[in-house]
Amino acid sequence: MSGKQKLGITCSLATVLSLGLTMNASATIITDQLYNTGLNATGDALPANGGVDANWSVSPGSNAVTYKHRLYAANSTTSMWISSNSSGGNETTSSAEYLFSTSFDLSGYDPVSAQITGLWGVDNYATIFLNNNATGVSLAFGYDAFRNLHDFTVAGGFIEGINTLTVKVTNGYDNNPSREPGPMALRFDNLQLTANTVSVPEPGALALIALGLVSIGAARHRQR
Numbered sequence: 001m002s003g004k005q006k007l008g009i010t011c012s013l014a015t016v017l018s019l020g021l022t023m024n025a026s027a028t029i030i031t032d033q034l035y036n037t038g039l040n041a042t043g044d045a046l047p048a049n050g051g052v053d054a055n056w057s058v059s060p061g062s063n064a065v066t067y068k069h070r071l072y073a074a075n076s077t078t079s080m081w082i083s084s085n086s087s088g089g090n091e092t093t094s095s096a097e098y099l100f101s102t103s104f105d106l107s108g109y110d111p112v113s114a115q116i117t118g119l120w121g122v123d124n125y126a127t128i129f130l131n132n133n134a135t136g137v138s139l140a141f142g143y144d145a146f147r148n149l150h151d152f153t154v155a156g157g158f159i160e161g162i163n164t165l166t167v168k169v170t171n172g173y174d175n176n177p178s179r180e181p182g183p184m185a186l187r188f189d190n191l192q193l194t195a196n197t198v199s200v201p202e203p204g205a206l207a208l209i210a211l212g213l214v215s216i217g218a219a220r221h222r223q224r
Helices: 003-022 204-224
Strands: 025-030 052-059 063-066 095-107 112-122 125-130 133-139 148-154 162-171 185-198
Touching: 025 052, 063 125, 112 162, 125 148, 133 148
Parallel strands: none
Antiparallel strands: 025 185, 052 063, 052 095, 095 162, 112 148, 112 185, 125 133, 125 162
16 A cells, blocks of 8 residues: 555544544533632622632632722622732732632533633732643733723633632732732633533434444555
8 A cells, every 4th residue: 555545544534533523522601610709609799898709719818808999990790809808908018929719620621622711800910820820811010900801811721620720919019019009809700611512422423433434444445
């Protein structure tokens, strides 16, 4: 058998197998896994100040709590600002860093196809990590970081099973770390997690794959 013939058979086999898989792959919005900030265990908005977030943790600290400041983008019925305490952290000496985290499960989904989209804001500035790896998503220091919510997308770095989304928030002035920074807070809204599901091929797809394999086998027999 020539090299071209072998290459043709290999490509045909790959095409048949991929057809059987892609026919059953579909993008799915995954619910009950990734939550906006400032919600309780049933997904309802908490009181505007001091409510314990059921889905996000913070370090140093433990449970993130809601925090309201008059200069922040207004809270809504779907999300609230959260901080390390009901006073907004309120460092009085110098800047400090906080890690806000939440986890979600991609079991049964294709992690390569996964994506997170949404809106976020922060006081003062922050970077998003996924499974301890930088995503390239950040908000720079400035009033706009908390006066408005900003679109973002995380489109890589997902793994099978449990994933952890972490936000490193710096409460302080980027050009003067020793200056008293005041309050600190984080907010996510419109969070959406999507990924492809790959189910068992339908009987018709299995028949198509079988027919393709038989045809390839017959071609190889004739070429011999």
